[in-house]
Amino acid sequence: MALPHAARATDVVGGLALVVAWSSGFIGAELGTRDASASTLLAWRYAVAAAALLLLVAWTRRGWRVRRPWRHATIGLLCQATYLGGVVGGVGLGVPPGTAALIAAGQPLMVSVLERVLLGRTPSLRQRVALALGVAGVALVVSSDLGRGSAPAWAYVLPLAGTFGLSVGTVLDRRWRLDDDVLTGLTAQTAVVAVVMLGGAQVGGDLAPPTSSAFWLAVAWVVVLSTFGGYGLYFWVLRRSGASAVSTWLYLTPPCTMLWAAVAFGDRPGPAAYVGTMVCALAVVVWTGVGRHSTLVPYISPRGSAISSRRAPLGSRK
Numbered sequence: 149m150a151l152p153h154a155a156r157a158t159d160v161v162g163g164l165a166l167v168v169a170w171s172s173g174f175i176g177a178e179l180g181t182r183d184a185s186a187s188t189l190l191a192w193r194y195a196v197a198a199a200a201l202l203l204l205v206a207w208t209r210r211g212w213r214v215r216r217p218w219r220h221a222t223i224g225l226l227c228q229a230t231y232l233g234g235v236v237g238g239v240g241l242g243v244p245p246g247t248a249a250l251i252a253a254g255q256p257l258m259v260s261v262l263e264r265v266l267l268g269r270t271p272s273l274r275q276r277v278a279l280a281l282g283v284a285g286v287a288l289v290v291s292s293d294l295g296r297g298s299a300p301a302w303a304y305v306l307p308l309a310g311t312f313g314l315s316v317g318t319v320l321d322r323r324w325r326l327d328d329d330v331l332t333g334l335t336a337q338t339a340v341v342a343v344v345m346l347g348g349a350q351v352g353g354d355l356a357p358p359t360s361s362a363f364w365l366a367v368a369w370v371v372v373l374s375t376f377g378g379y380g381l382y383f384w385v386l387r388r389s390g391a392s393a394v395s396t397w398l399y400l401t402p403p404c405t406m407l408w409a410a411v412a413f414g415d416r417p418g419p420a421a422y423v424g425t426m427v428c429a430l431a432v433v434v435w436t437g438v439g440r441h442s443t444l445v446p447y448i449s450p451r452g453s454a455i456s457s458r459r460a461p462l463g464s465r466k
Contacts, residue, residue, distance in 0.1 A: 162385050163397040163432070169377030171404035174235070174245040175412050176374055180366035181240035183358045190236055191349035192357050192367050194228075194342035197375040201335040214336045219324050224337025226317030228379065229344050234310020242299030243307060245409055249402040251307040256282060256395040258315035263391055266319050274434060275392065281431035282399035288424025315395070321383070322391045330383050338375065399428045 180189035214220060235248050256279055263269045271279070326333060349355040357363060385394040403425035 159389060162381060166381040166385050166397055167400040167404050169373055169381055170398060171401045171408055173370060173374035173378055174249050174405045175408045176366055176370035177236040177239040178245050179369060180363060181236065183360045183363045185354045186236040186240035187349045187352055187354045188357060189366065190232060191345045191355055193370045194338060194345045196367060197371045198339045198342035201338055205331065205335050214332060215328055216326060217336060219326060220333055220336040221340045223317045223321050224340045225344065226313045228337060228341045230313030231310040234306040238299065238303050238306035241303040243303055245405055246402060248307045249405040252311045253399055253402050255311050255315050255398055256392065258312060259318055259391050259395040262315055262319040266323055278396060278431045278434040281427055281434060282396065285399060285424045285427030285431055288420045288427060318386060318391045318395065321386060330380060334380055334383060396432060399431050403428055
């Protein structure tokens, strides 16, 4: 059964907005770690984000009851604390933002493997082609970025470990089918991560923030664009389209990060980056089936079988 045109258009617009917001995090990491450590930036990012989300939940009168809180805590620690700790920590140690984006763009492959293990789902031939195109595209996008950083070799393991954490959390969210709305779930997860980040910064002696306005501008940047925009859209697209689909949209984050860096830092991408951008876009088109009459991705049942080509209604997850 084909999706209505309006539903397909909503998915595409939501995916593109996710790419823009998610890419902003790599730039925010570069801005915020110029005047402070990664743990300081993350601690204050989550302190501000958690407070704002709790006030928003109270203002909308959604109540404070969260179903299966330990599962939200697990997903928050994997998708936010582990992922951002790895990426921001790596960038803070000198890993270039574009290279961090390249490493993070390996997530669709990780998710594909984890979906097969945990959900019993095997990607189709079209999806495998899209995965291969995505890998080739991101490699081209940041090929000129590799080797420019001042980070020690072991620092590159941090974004890789963080990406693996995000992948595991993404698949678990899909498998557990948490039925809280996106705002409630994001608030619960962010609050848990805030406690962890603030505690870690306190133990490490990094809790005191710098007084520079640039640091607080970076905090505002990552709270609004990366936490509210990036993670809010990430879980929204995940619930509509599934783990592999939301991960495949992230193939566009390296070229988008390249554009962010060009505007913010004056970095000029090479010709290969433009070719890679087109390849990344092609990968997303192939995966999502934009321009086709079929659905973007099948709806996966809790046992992992494709039971319908229609979207699961928001909030209907059991």
